Amino acid sequence: SYVLTQPPSVSVAPGKTARITCGGNNIGSKSVHWYQQKPGQAPVLVIYYDSDRPSGIPERFSGSNSGNTATLTISRVEAGDEADYYCQVWDSSSDHKDVVFGGGTKLTVL
């Protein structure tokens, strides 16, 4: 089955840029989606199809995907961005397509 690898944690100072990576074999050939989850809440979609932003998501959130790594970039980080972030793809390794999530990255705002 397809594996997505995320760093367990990323720390960044307020106002700086945070980059959260999601590694997978030839992930650049897949569509990657990103979710933000704050404690006690359901996940929220923040980036879809590699780099598109749903309405209501600040322009500070952006995404890219190439080769074996997809990246979620959060510019001008704010305290309210502190959360867990998950990447997600669809995988067709089995006889059907499965949703695959990365292990998640905890973003800490220093």
Add this chain to the structure above:
Amino acid sequence: EVQLVESGGGLVKPGGSLRLSCAASGFTFSNAWMSWVRQAPGKGLEWVGRIKSKTDGGTTDYAAPVKGRFTISRDDSKNTLYLQMNSLKTEDTAVYYCTTGGGGEVGAIDYWGQGTLVTVSS
């Protein structure tokens, strides 16, 4: 406004069964592909399975850990999604989210319910 409201969670003994429900509103439920995603305490997200719309065949697919034990179904007349869980194991303890999204088998999960907690313990 899209709303997904799960119910039916609770405490169940290993080997037992439980049925979760998800009441949907704010979109055309009959056209939607629906999924269940779970999250064990302190852990990451795990896809459970998916049911297509009837117009797309209404078929279901499941993640390996639950295949043969869990069944997803839908009642389009009631705008309700179900998850029947049998032969429950302690490792099935998790918050279960009802979800939906466009884009078929490449798209994102656009909407999530608030989740319902299932605890499997003796």
